[in-house]
């Protein structure tokens with residue numbers, strides 16, 4: 001395992017629609033391991049493959065819940081949403097910034113695991129936010145375009161409460 005360089009805003013990889021994964025190769029498994037390591041190293045709660053420069057529909061999430069985490073999603077799609085939440089969001093590709101984003105409060109996602117088996121992941125609140133944020137990355141979208149009001153600087157004493165994806 002190794003950590004990979006996280007691309008930041010302005011890198012064109014963050015604005016590309018990623019390709020579906022057709023098969024799991026040893027390289028794919030290495031990428032997945034590296035994505036988890038990179039996310040944990042950066043104290044993030046989620047990371048999508050384009051953030052490390054790979055234009056494939058893969059993301060990893062760990063918002064610190066016991067079950068069902070950590071989550072690996074390959075070719076994920078949102079099949080159900082409900083409710084609404086408004087809250088602060090951050091992104092490992094936009095270091096030091098946060099902004100208010102409106103999201104569904106509940107989502108159900110269908111995806112594949114590393115064995116190419118279909119899985120279903122449901123989440124509310126922070127997990128729902130992370131699922132929507134990461135799947136946006138796979139479609140070339142970064143949360144800054146959804147921010148209501150101004151992007152804010154993360155205050156150093158605030159860092160505890162900020163989740164970066």
Ligand code: NI
Nearest residue numbers: 091092093165
């Ligand atoms: Ni992000």
